[in-house]
Amino acid sequence: xxxxxxxxxxxxxxxxxxxxxxxxxxxxxxxxxxxxxxxxxxxxxxxxxxxxxxxxxxxxxxxxxxxxxxxxxxxxxxxxxxxxxxxxxxxxxxxxxxxxxxxxxxxxxxxxxxxxxxxxxxxxxxxxxxxxxxxxxxxxxxxxxxxxxxxxxxxxxxxxxxxxxxxxxxxxxxxxxxxxxxxxxxxxxxxxxxxxxxxxxxxxxxxxxxxxxxxxxxxxxxxxxxxxxxxxxxxxxxxxxxxxxxxxxxxxxxxxxxxxxxxxxxxxxxxxxxx
Numbered sequence: 719x720x721x722x723x724x725x726x727x728x729x730x731x732x733x734x735x736x737x738x739x740x741x742x743x744x745x746x747x748x749x750x751x752x753x754x755x756x757x758x759x760x761x762x763x764x765x766x767x768x769x770x771x772x773x774x775x776x777x778x779x780x781x782x783x784x785x786x787x788x789x790x791x792x793x794x795x796x797x798x799x800x801x802x803x804x805x806x807x808x809x810x811x812x813x814x815x816x817x818x819x820x821x822x823x824x825x826x827x828x829x830x831x832x833x834x835x836x837x838x839x840x841x842x843x844x845x846x847x848x849x850x851x852x853x854x855x856x857x858x859x860x861x862x863x864x865x866x867x868x869x870x871x872x873x874x875x876x877x878x879x880x881x882x883x884x885x886x887x888x889x890x891x892x893x894x895x896x897x898x899x900x901x902x903x904x905x906x907x908x909x910x911x912x913x914x915x916x917x918x919x920x921x922x923x924x925x926x927x928x929x930x931x932x933x934x935x936x937x938x939x940x941x942x943x944x945x946x947x948x949x950x951x952x953x954x955x956x957x958x959x960x961x962x963x964x965x966x967x968x969x970x971x972x973x974x975x976x977x978x979x980x981x982x983x984x985x986x987x988x989x990x991x992x993x
Contacts, residue, residue: 721807726815727840727848728753732973733772735818735838737807743786744805745822746773747838752975753848756921760887765944769885774834774854776880776951778867779803782826785880801826805834816840817851824856831864832856832959841990846975849990851928852882853968858959865956866965876908878953879938882969886916886923886945893918894977895941898984907939908953913987914939916947917977923947924972924983926991932967 720741725733730753737745748761748771759771768775768786777785782803803826811819817839824832839851858864870878886893895903897911906914913926914937925947927933938948949969951957959965972986 723813723818724815725817725838725840728842730755732840732848733850737820742768742770743802744770744773744775744784745807745820746770747850748772750850750973752921752973753846754920754975756975757887758918758921758923758973760885763885763888763944765888766885769883769944769946772850772852772882772884774805774836774881775883775948776866777869778872778880778952779824779826779831780864782831784824784826803827803831808833811835830859833859843972843986843989847986848973849986850971850973851968851990852971853928853966854882855964855966856959857964858961861961863958863960865958866952867956868950868952870954871952871956878908878936878950879948881935881949881951882967883938883948884923884925884946884971886918886947888944889919891919892941893945895939896980896983897937898980903939903941906937908936910934910936912991913983914947915978915980915983916941916945918945920976922972922974922976922978922983924974924978924986925949926970926972926987928968928970928991929966932969935967 721738723735733750750759775785808821822834823830835855868880894917897914936953
């Protein structure tokens, strides 16, 4: 069963959150739109049918896949394996039209590997822009350590995806990509940056790490092959999570109508990031 919750900003719907047992393994936001109604997410596109709007997707938690699609195995390449986990809804701590606080259990093989505390909030920035504030904490509730990995940590350089991920819509031309100091997909991908922007046909997304720890994570960026941005938890080495420990990340995303320039994007980031 799929259950949905709607998010509103300035009296307008800007996002739908789907969760439940039939959401392809994890809850996600789609569609997400600008204030003018332009869609800025994509769900199950033909090029990557496991891409689901805005979600937290990790390909390797102690060997279990919470990303979808195929799993990369050292020496074998991308391989279909029966090791997929599920992010199960455990309950709401808060649920309002402008945000929610949710508890999730990351389960695989009949065991809860991680317990997630997720907070999502929206806010108006201007007549043409709003912000999505997305934070998550992952706690190892077991009695032994585990670790989070990616295809890069399993021998596939450059594929260090896993964590917060936003799949944007594919258009006739690839979106522009830039950060505060770099320009283009190749320059921005794989590097930490306080923020980066993805600008398409009539819309711009500006992603910013809202904590020091989040800002240290490299960005995973695709534009030419498909438009997507992620904040990488395990870009080049596995991330250990000891028993009882918690990993916390927070990403704020400015969703704007029109194509923003670097100065305007930076001004929005200064407005929404105070940490």
